Amino acid sequence: xxxxxxxxxxxxxxxxxxxxxxxxxxxxxxxxxxxxxxxxxxxxxxxxxxxxxxxxxxxxxxxxxxxxxxxxxxxxxxxxxxxxxxxxxxxxxxxxxxxxxxxxxxxxxxxxxxxxxxxxxxxxxxxxxxxxxxxxxxxxxxxxxxxxxxxxxxxxxxxxxxxxxxxxxxxxxxxxxxxxxxxxxxxxxxxxxxxxxxxxxxxxxxxxxxxxxxxxxxxxxxxxxxxxxxxxxxxxxxxxxxxxxxxxxxxxxxxxxxxxxxxxxxxxxxxxxxxxxxxxxxxxxxxxxxxxxxxxxxxxxxxxxxxxxxxxxxxxxxxxxxxxxxxxxxxxxxxxxxxxxxxxxxxxxxxxxxxxxxxxxxxxxxxxxxxxxxxxxxxxxxxxxxxxxxxxxxxxxxxxxxxxxxxxxxxxxxxxxxxxxxxxxxxxxxxxxxxxxxxxxxxxxxxxxxxxxxxxxxxxxxxxxxxxxx
Ligand code: ARG
Numbered sequence: 001x002x003x004x005x006x007x008x009x010x011x012x013x014x015x016x017x018x019x020x021x022x023x024x025x026x027x028x029x030x031x032x033x034x035x036x037x038x039x040x041x042x043x044x045x046x047x048x049x050x051x052x053x054x055x056x057x058x059x060x061x062x063x064x065x066x067x068x069x070x071x072x073x074x075x076x077x078x079x080x081x082x083x084x085x086x087x088x089x090x091x092x093x094x095x096x097x098x099x100x101x102x103x104x105x106x107x108x109x110x111x112x113x114x115x116x117x118x119x120x121x122x123x124x125x126x127x128x129x130x131x132x133x134x135x136x137x138x139x140x141x142x143x144x145x146x147x148x149x150x151x152x153x154x155x156x157x158x159x160x161x162x163x164x165x166x167x168x169x170x171x172x173x174x175x176x177x178x179x180x181x182x183x184x185x186x187x188x189x190x191x192x193x194x195x196x197x198x199x200x201x202x203x204x205x206x207x208x209x210x211x212x213x214x215x216x217x218x219x220x221x222x223x224x225x226x227x228x229x230x231x232x233x234x235x236x237x238x239x240x241x242x243x244x245x246x247x248x249x250x251x252x253x254x255x256x257x258x259x260x261x262x263x264x265x266x267x268x269x270x271x272x273x274x275x276x277x278x279x280x281x282x283x284x285x286x287x288x289x290x291x292x293x294x295x296x297x298x299x300x301x302x303x304x305x306x307x308x309x310x311x312x313x314x315x316x317x318x319x320x321x322x323x324x325x326x327x328x329x330x331x332x333x334x335x336x337x338x339x340x341x342x343x344x345x346x347x348x349x350x351x352x353x354x355x356x357x358x359x360x361x362x363x364x365x366x367x368x369x370x371x372x373x374x375x376x377x378x379x380x381x382x383x384x385x386x387x388x389x390x391x392x393x394x395x396x397x398x399x400x401x402x403x404x405x406x407x408x409x410x411x412x413x414x415x416x417x418x419x420x421x422x423x424x425x426x427x428x429x430x431x432x433x434x435x436x437x438x439x440x441x442x443x444x445x446x447x448x449x450x451x452x453x454x455x456x457x458x459x460x461x462x463x464x465x466x467x468x469x470x
Contacts, residue, residue: 004185004226005127010130012090014096024345028089028092029089031089031092031233031329032087032089032093033066033092033094033332033335034085034087034088034089034091034092034097034192035087035095036335036336036339037093037094037123037332037335038084038094038097038390039130039335040094040123040127040335041077041080041094041098042077042125042127042131042134042259043125043126043130044094044095044122044126045073045074045076045098045223046129046226047122047125047126047129047226048069048073048113049070050221050222050225050226051113051116051117051205051222052066052069052070052073052113053066053225054217054218054222054225055069055112055116055215056244057218058215058216058217058218059216060115060116060215060216061109061112061115064109064463065109065112068106068109069102069106069109069110069112069113071106071107072110073098075105076098076101076102076105084087086101087115093119093123095119095122095126095333096119099114113431115215116208116215116217116237117206117208117213118207118208118210119206119286120207120208120209120210120211120239120326120327121204121205121206121207121208121235121238121239122205124204124207124238124239124241125203125204125226127242127244127245127334127335127338128200128203128204129226129227129244130229130338130349131196131200131244131248131338132197132200132201134248134342135193135194135196135197135200135248135251136197137346138193138251138252138255138345138349139193139197139465141288141346141353142186142189142190142193142349143190143254144349144353145186145349145352145356145402146187146190146299146351146463146467147187147467147469148356148357148468149179149180149183149186149356150179150180150183150460150463150464150469151357152179152356152357152361153175153176153177153178153179153183153456153460154457154460154464155174155176156174156175156179156361156363157174157453157456157457157460158174158456159176159260159361159363159366159367160172160173160174160175160176160363160366160367160438160439161174161178161363161366161367161369161370162366162369162370162373162375163174163178163278163375163451167268169369169370169372169374169375170375170438171372171375171376171379171441171445172274172375172376172380172438172441172442172451173442173451174442174453174456175199175363175366176460177456179356180456180460180463182258182262183463185258185261186255188254189251189254189258192250192251192254192255193248193251193255195251196244196247196248196250196251199243199247200244200247201228201229201230202223202229202230202231202232202233202238203219203222203226203230204231204232204239204241205219205222205223205226205231206219206222206231207232207235207236207238207239207242209239209326209327210235210236210240210325210326210327211236212235212316212462219231221466232235232457235326236325236326237325238347239326239327240323240325240326240327240328240331242294242316242320242331242334245316245338246313246316246320247339247343248338248341248342249309249312249313249337250313250318252309252312252313252341252342252345253306253310253312253341254349255345256305256309256341256344257306259302259306259348259349260302260303260306262302262352262356263300263302263303264299264303266279266296266355266359267299267300267303268326270296274365274369275362275365276361276365276366277359277362278339278359278360278362278363279294279296279298279355279358279359280354280355280357280359281294282354282358283298283299283351283354283355283358284296284298285297298351298354298355299351299352299355301348302348302352305344305345305347305348308344309345311337312337312338312340312341312344313337313341315333315336315337316333316334319333319334320334367438370438371412372412374403374406374407374412374413375438375441376413376414376436376437376438376440376441377399377400377402377403377413378441379435379436379440379441379444380395380399380413380432380435380436381395381399382404382435383431383432383435384398384425385428387429387431387432388425388427390403390427393402398425399429401424401425401440402416402421402424403423404419413431413436414436414437418430418432418433444447
């Protein structure tokens with residue numbers, strides 16, 4: 001007989017009035033959320049203090065009881081701070097753990113704290129407060145990554161590298177331009193977290209179990225005390241809504257996808273055939289068998305973590321799908337995926353910020369690669385259109401012949417003798433060489449948002465202003 005099959009002969013202290021015997025060990029184990037929801041203890045104490053202050057102001061509990069409860073909650077918080085939150089499965093969750101400790105400390109008045117409230121509105125409030133704080137924290141971390149991206153982009157606003165499509169050399173671009181592409185992605189991520197925070201600005205507290213309460217509470221007061229803009233408007237929705245957690249996970253997933261793409265580029269760039277970047281030793285590892293190896297493990301883990309973060313989103317979506325109103329116990333499973341995604345994202349952001357900050361970009365190799373891949377073929381075709389008024393489709397064809405010739409001779413396009421180019425098309429003249437270099441190509445792409453260094457510098461200047469760096 002395992003210990004689990006024992007049942008608890010004492011009925012539960014919180015609801016035991018209606019039960020003949022206590023929960024079995026299995027029930028206690030499957031029911032317990034304290035192992036993870038103890039992470040909500042700060043929010044739980046804050047929300048309880050706001051609640052009891054409002055109860056006193058409304059004359060629902062005496063000021064003396066409210067003061068005793070508030071001081072007791074501070075004492076519990078001090079204990080948690082010093083020793084951590086105790087994990088007793090019989091107390092199920094952070095809400096009952098705190099209330100039970102409060103009762104030990106202050107006695108009878110503790111029983112008045114739960115007036116006009118249920119764990120359903122309590123957990124929704126605590127969790128929403130936690131997610132709101134997480135949105136603010138990740139926004140700050142994303143801002144720090146943007147600062148590093150802009151700084152490195154400015155250093156390399158004119159460093160030429162091959163731009164790729166299909167991972168085939170396409171047209172030359174600048175490294176600064178490439179890094180600023182990620183600045184834009186991270187900017188969209190920030191706006192999603194800001195938006196998630198704004199949308200989570202209604203306070204569920206006071207919705208009670210599902211239907212509201214008969215006590216004359218003041219929900220505006222508690223909402224304001226906890227930093228929300230207003231109370232939620234429908235008690236059924238308030239206790240069963242986890243959109244705020246899904247909003248956070250959706251933003252986190254999209255952000256993780258961006259980090260994963262950047263990680264993948266660093267991994268490719270750090271490989272020997274590319275050799276575009278040397279990652280900092282502090283964020284790389286060696287091999288136990290191959291002494292020459294320096295592996296981009298941090299980047300690989302950022303790429304890998306994105307899958308786990310997307311899994312967290314899927315997990316909560318599957319938990320919520322098909323749940324009838326209002327609260328169902330399935331919803332207790334809402335917290336682990338959010339906590340996991342938040343810690344994976346925080347770590348991924350720190351690793352990525354460190355990698356970009358400490359990367360040594362091999363600009364010679366990047367430039368050589370841009371020169372090797374016939375990256376200026378489009379410039380030749382464009383020149384034929386502009387200077388010889390040839391339709392672009394025909395110009396494309398003529399350029400294709402020039403690339404074929406250069407390839408067969410093992411030469412770059414701008415190293416082909418003019419006489420050979422003129423055999424392909426007599427309308428080509430000496431002026432063409434002005435557009436065939438990678439520098440000329442990059443400088444010519446000065447359309448708004450293009451890769452010309454002057455354009456890149458203009459976008460960097462705006463970014464620096466937006467980040468408050470100027
Ligand atoms: N531990 C619960 C959770 O995290 C608290 C809410 C419990 N409510 C209830 N009716 N059993 O969801």
